[in-house]
Amino acid sequence: MALRPRASSQPGKLSFLQSPKVALALRPRAVSSRSGSMLEEELSCPVCCEIFKEPVVLKCSHSFCRACLQQFWNKKKARRECPVCRRKCSLTEPTVSLALKNVADTFLKEQERKTSPAGTAARLASLQQEDEEKRELVKKKSDSITRDILTFSHAVIAIENEIASSDALFLQVRGFEMFSSL
Numbered sequence: 570m571a572l573r574p575r576a577s578s579q580p581g582k583l584s585f586l587q588s589p590k591v592a593l594a595l596r597p598r599a600v601s602s603r604s605g606s607m608l609e610e611e612l613s614c615p616v617c618c619e620i621f622k623e624p625v626v627l628k629c630s631h632s633f634c635r636a637c638l639q640q641f642w643n644k645k646k647a648r649r650e651c652p653v654c655r656r657k658c659s660l661t662e663p664t665v666s667l668a669l670k671n672v673a674d675t676f677l678k679e680q681e682r683k684t685s686p687a688g689t690a691a692r693l694a695s696l697q698q699e700d701e702e703k704r705e706l707v708k709k710k711s712d713s714i715t716r717d718i719l720t721f722s723h724a725v726i727a728i729e730n731e732i733a734s735s736d737a738l739f740l741q742v743r744g745f746e747m748f749s750s751l
């Protein structure tokens with residue numbers, strides 16, 4: 570089978586999906602109504618049809634999740650071939666594609682945050698928690714302000730008392746002075 574360039578992988582991918590051998594290895598795609606973007610297409614593992622997890626790249630330049638490829642190879646013990654183009658791979662470990670992994674991870678994070686119901690729920694929950702934390706913070710703030718006001722008014726009262734008592738003392742002294750000068 571001829572190796573197709575990655576960019577025009579759509580027809581090749583479809584015929585690959587129709588292959589019964591591979592169809593057995595396929596898991597149903599996660600329920601999703603959104604139309605897959607080009608990027609998602611490019612970042613999807615041909616075996617599990619999910620976004621790559623720890624993508625490895627074979628000599629034929631096809632990429633798969635490490636686990637998916639391992640699973641595929643475990644099924645056909647003797648021959649290590651590419652699940653897509655059937656090209657024989659050497660016995661060396663497939664290379665982890667770090668760039669692809671980073672892009673896939675970022676894409677997954679973005680997707681989780683934006684679209685998936687679980688992600689939305691998680692985001693909502695985190696927003697709620699954030700909200701609660703903020704409310705808690707505001708409460709703490711206003712509590713401490715109230716405390717400050719109370720402390721301050723206590724201080725004012727204390728000062729007033731002090732002034733009053735020193736006034737009294739002053740008056741007493743003045744009164745004594747006046748008395749003794751008589």
Ligand SMILES: [Zn+2]
Pocket residue numbers: 614615616617618619621622633634637
């Ligand atoms: Zn996979």
Ligand SMILES: [Zn+2]
Pocket residue numbers: 627629630631651652653654655656
């Ligand atoms: Zn291949």
